[in-house]
Amino acid sequence: MSKVLMKGNEAIAEAAIKAGCKAFFGYPITPQNEIPEYMSREMGKHGGVFVQAESEVAAINMVYGAAGAGVRTMTSSSSPGIALKQEGITYIAGAEIPCVIVDVSRGGPGLGSIQPSQGDYFIATRGGGNGDYRHVALAPASIQEAVDLVMEAFDIADQYRNPVFVLADGMIGQMMEPVEFKTPPKRELPAKDWASTGTKNKRKPNIINSLALDPALLEQHNLKLDGKYQEMIKNEVRVETFNMDKDPEIVLTSYGITSRVAKNAIEILEKEGIRAGLIRPISLWPFPEKAYQEIPASAKAVLSIEMSMGQMIDDVKIALAGKLPTYLYGRPGGMCPEPQAVADKAKEILGGVK
Known part of the structure; x- marks a missing residue:
């Protein structure tokens, strides 16, 4: 397969499309703007949907809805925008919904600058949302690796029914390097029989929810989630x-x-x-x-x-x-x-x- 010279952000977007992403929801912020721009132009050509939401908060909740219907879904943003998405991310993790979140990070704190930074390590590895949740967080060092990790991120998300985070600083997003789009390693992925797709009078409704008012039930749910996280620790370490x-x-x-x-x-x-x-x-x-x-x-x-x-x-x-x-x-x-x-x-x- 021949290589093509691409800017990092555009390569990330193309990798998502090739991985089967069918829904993208985002909001403009530098230095990741080329991702939604590329998606707005290309998603329709591949049977997908692009929506520029009214805010980052709206975008992550649209991800919740589309991914909850079993569709491969992605959002991207840069540091302050990712901060706004944290409530939605913890809902998604609590509801066990797969999706991919790309953070092309910039200087901070606050609005900071539009220059590349690595100040989002905490947000990628600890999460700013509430509760005991985790997600695999992958950090590429090149545009080729960004392409490879984004493509595999969708499979990881589907395997564990969990959001996957890809952290690339603004330099990765803005620089250009030759890349090729390779098929990720094959995984045995579970059926999405949990998805909310309409019953067609053939089954009971699937209810997607992260609310559990009974503390005993919520404890059991947290223990179940932790079991998944332990499997991630066993299987998904990369160095x-x-x-x-x-x-x-x-x-x-x-x-x-x-x-x-x-x-x-x-x-x-x-x-x-x-x-x-x-x-x-x-x-x-x-x-x-x-x-x-x-x-x-x-x-x-x-x-x-x-x-x-x-x-x-x-x-x-x-x-x-x-x-x-x-x-x-x-x-x-x-x-x-x-x-x-x-x-x-x-x-x-x-x-x-x-």
Whole structure:
């Protein structure tokens, strides 16, 4: 299959269409605007529906309705817009409805800037909605990986009857790279016999709801959901390791676009005779804890590189359980780390630890 040069946002939209997305609901916000723009132009050609909702709150509730009818459904937004969707996302998780949510994140907090950022890690992995809910959160480091993960996200959502979150910063959304659209790994997907599609007088009505006034019943529902989340932890962890088999003196860790910066920093360090490795979480949740627990004894420290004031570093520290000192190199507000600055930070750390 030949590759085609595409902007990240448009490639994400095309990947969703090729994955069978038949309903898209969104609202404009930079830097993800090319996704709804592309969908508005292309969805009708493929038998799908595009609606520009009156707000992000309306968009996520439209997702609830369409996905509740068993249709493959997606929404996208950028950071403040995703914040507005959180109530709807927890309803969707509580009602066990599959859908895909794409966040092309920007600088914050508040309205912040339209520049790329990684300040949405918490919202992707913890969720801003109420209650005990989880969703798989995937973080691509290239446009090709964004395409692959978006296509597979629909299958993951259908397998677990759960929303799936794809977190790509604004740089992934706006840059251009060659991509190809490959069929995702085959999964055995359950029938959507739960969907609200009309009974046709052949069955009892399907009721989709996240309300349970009896606390005993709600507890049982939460335990059932947790069973699904444990299956996700077992099956959906994704991680890339780089140079970890070369007895690194320091381990860099980052996700998304900053992992590419980290690899360049490792090359700089190698030229100066310093061995460094990289752990790149691809699934932000479930988090690849095992990769951190298997860091070689040669490592003296871990450095988390983030386009934020440090959010993933909390999960890194949890995974390490005090095994190694952990440091942060963070550039918030839409600033991107530079390889030389990362390398300098790594050298400074190695100079201060024994």
